[in-house]
Amino acid sequence: MDLDSLYQEIILDHYKNPHHQGLREPYEAEVHHVNPTCGDEITMRVHLSRDGGEPVVADVSYDAEGCSISQAATSVMTDLVIGKTVPEALAVHEEFLTLMQGRGTVEPDEEVLEDAIAFAGVAKFPARVKCALLSWMAWKDATSQVLGAEALRTDRATADAETKEQR
Amino acid sequence: MTAPGAVAAGQALPGLLDGLDLIRADFPILTRTLADGFPLVYLDSANTSQKPQVVIDAMVDHLERHNSNVARAMHQLGAESSAAFEAARDKVAAFLNAPSRDEVVFTKNASEALNLVANTLAWARGPLEIGEGDEVVITEMEHHSNIVPWQLLTERKGATLRWFGLTDEGRLDLSKIDELITERTKVVALTWVSNMLGTVNPVAEIARRAHEVGAVVVVDASQAAPQMPVDVVASGADFLAFTGHKVVGPTGIGVLWGRREIFAQLPPFLGGGEMIATVTMERSTYADIPHRFEAGTPPIVEAVGLGAAVDYLSALGMENVQRHEEAITGYALEGLATVKGLTVMGPTTAHQRGGAISFEIEGVHPHDVSQVLDSRGIAVRAGHHCAKPAHKRFGVQSSTRASSYLYTTPAEIDALVDGLEYTKKYFRVG
Helix, strand or coil: CCHHHHCCHHHHHHHHCCCCEECCCCCCEEEEEECCCCCCEEEEEEEEECCCCCCEEEEEEEEEECCHHHHHHHHHHHHHHCCCEHHHHHHHHHHHHHHHCCCCCCCCCHHHHHHHHHHHHHHHCHHHHHHHHHHHHHHHHHHHHHHHHHHHHHHHHHHHHHHHHHC | CCCCCCCCCCCCCCCCCCCHHHHHHCCHHHHCECHHHCECEECECCCCCCCCHHHHHHHHHHHHHHCCCCCCCCCHHHHHHHHHHHHHHHHHHHHCCCCCHHHEEEECCHHHHHHHHHHHHHHCCHHHCCCCCCEEEEECCCCHHHCHHHHHHHHHHCCEEEEECECCCCCECHHHHHHHCCCCEEEEEEECECCCCCEECCHHHHHHHHHHCCCEEEEECCCHHHHCCCCHHHHCCCEEEEEHHHCCCCCCCEEEEECHHHHCCCCCCCCCCCCEEEECCCCEEECCCCHHHCCCCCCHHHHHHHHHHHHHHHHHCHHHHHHHHHHHHHHHHHHHHCCCCEEEECCCCCCCECCEEEEEECCECHHHHHHHHHCCCEECEEECCCCHHHHHHCCCCCEEEEECCCCCCHHHHHHHHHHHHHHHHHCCCC
8 A cells, every 4th residue: 555655745744834724804705614424624714806807716714623635635725726716726626626536547737736736646545535625625615605695796786776777 | 561562472461362363263354464465453343343254154044045034924934034033132132131032122223223212202102201391311422323313302302411521531420410310301321331432331320320210221332232241131221222233243233122111112113014013094003012113124134143143252251252352452551551642532441441442643633543554454443433522522523543352462452553653653743
C-alpha cells in the first residue's frame, strides 16, 4: 500500500500550515458541513464581490476540524478559488471532482489544479475521497446560496418592476 | 510497567485462553495476509467479530441441505428448517440464562431490538404508557442506537430525556442517581459495556434503583454479550438487546430478550405474517411472544449461524473469554501507556473494563492513524464510533479505537504499539 502517494509532502505542508484559516467578515453565506461517518466538520463563509461582470470569489474563510486530507484539501481549495470568478472556480471544482472520482486513473492537470494535483493519490483510497471533497462541497453549497439569494432578489426586483409597470 | 514485547518473547500472559493457537485456527480469516504481505492484525472486534469455521459451516449446511421457510412450510424440509430455527432460540435462551425460550425474540440487529422496545412503549396503553411529565433516563456513553430511539419516543410523547453524566475516568457518575431516577422515571436505558470507553457499568445496581420507582430497565448488551457471561435474571434488566455479528455470529440477526410479564404487555411492533392469531377484515388478534414480534419470514439461516456461535462461545466458556479479554486489555493499556502523546479515553486499568480502547494521539488525526496502521495490516476503527455525546464529553470529535477479542494475541498488541510509534514518526510528531 503506497502510503506516500496518499500523504504527499504538499498535503502534509498544508495540514501543518493551513492557508486562509479562520472565520472572517464580510460574507454573504455561511454553511456547516459534516462528514457523518467520521465526524469531520467545517464551518465555511463565502464572500463574493461583483464589479459589473461575473461574481468573483473575494474570500473563503473557515473553521474546520478533521484529518490531514480534509484539512489540506480545504487549504488548497481556498488558494485555488479565491480571486477567481465563480464560473472559473466551478471549472476547477469540476476538474478536482473528476480527479477524485477517477480511482487513480485520471492524470491531473497542474495548470488547472496547482497544489491540488497532490491529491491524485487520494483517489486510490476510496474511503478518503470524501475527506478531500468535504470543503469543496461546502464551498459549492455556500456559493450557490449566495447566488441563489441574489438571483431571488433580482427576480423579485424584476417582478416588482413588472408589477409597477402594470399599474 | 511491562515493556511491550516482553510477552512475545515467550512468557505466557496469565489469563489467556488455553490453546489460543488452536482457537485462532478456528477462524479462517485470521490467516489472511493483506497488501505488501502484512498479516492481518484484526483489532476491530467491537465493530464486528470474526467468524469461526463452525458458524460458517452451520450456515452453509443449512442452505445446502435444509433450506425452506419456517412454520409455514408443512413439508419435511419445512419441519427441519423450523426445528433448526427454534433450536437456535433455545441456544440463545440458554446463553442468556433466560427463564423461558419464549422471551427470546429475533430481530435484525441490536438497533432494531432497541427500537422495538422504544416504539412499542410509545404505543403502549395502561401501566406502561408514557406521557407528558414522564422521564426516560439514559447515559452519556450510549451508542447512538440507544440514544436516538429514546429521543424519538420522548419527543413524540412530550416526555423528558435525562442523562447520567460521566466521570473523567469514563465511569458513570452515580452521585446524582437519586435526582435522576425518580417517581417520574418510566424507563432507564443503558449500555452494559461502553463501545467507546470500554467501561463496564453496574447494571444490576442501577436496575435495582430503577425498579424501586417502577421504571422499565432496558440494557444494551451489544458489547457485553461477546465478552462476559450474561445472565439476564441476575442483570436485573427487563429488556436486553444484543447483535449476532459481535458474538462470532452472522450479520442480519439480533436478539431482544424481555421479561415475560412486561414483554407480553407490549403491543405489536411490525404487522405481518406469523405475528397474528387470526386476521379478519375488521380486526386482527395477535400471537403471544415471541412470535408477536417476529412479523414476516425471519432471518432463518442467520439464526442457525447465531445458534452455532453461542454454542462455540459456551464451549470456550464465557468466564474464560472474559479472563482472556481482561488479560489482553490490561496488556494493551500497558503498551499504549508507553506511547508518548497518547491519551486513552476511559478507564486506564482492565478492572471493570471491556476490550474496546479509544485513544487520541496528539498531532495526528484518528483517520490518519488508522490509515497508517492499515498500511501495516492492522485494522482499527477511527471516528466517533456512533457515540458522539461521549466524545463531546471528553472534548474530542473523534478517536482511534482498538478492540480485541477472544482470538487476540499479545503479539498483535505489540504490532499495534509498534504501528503507533511508526505513525508518529510518519507524521513527525513526538
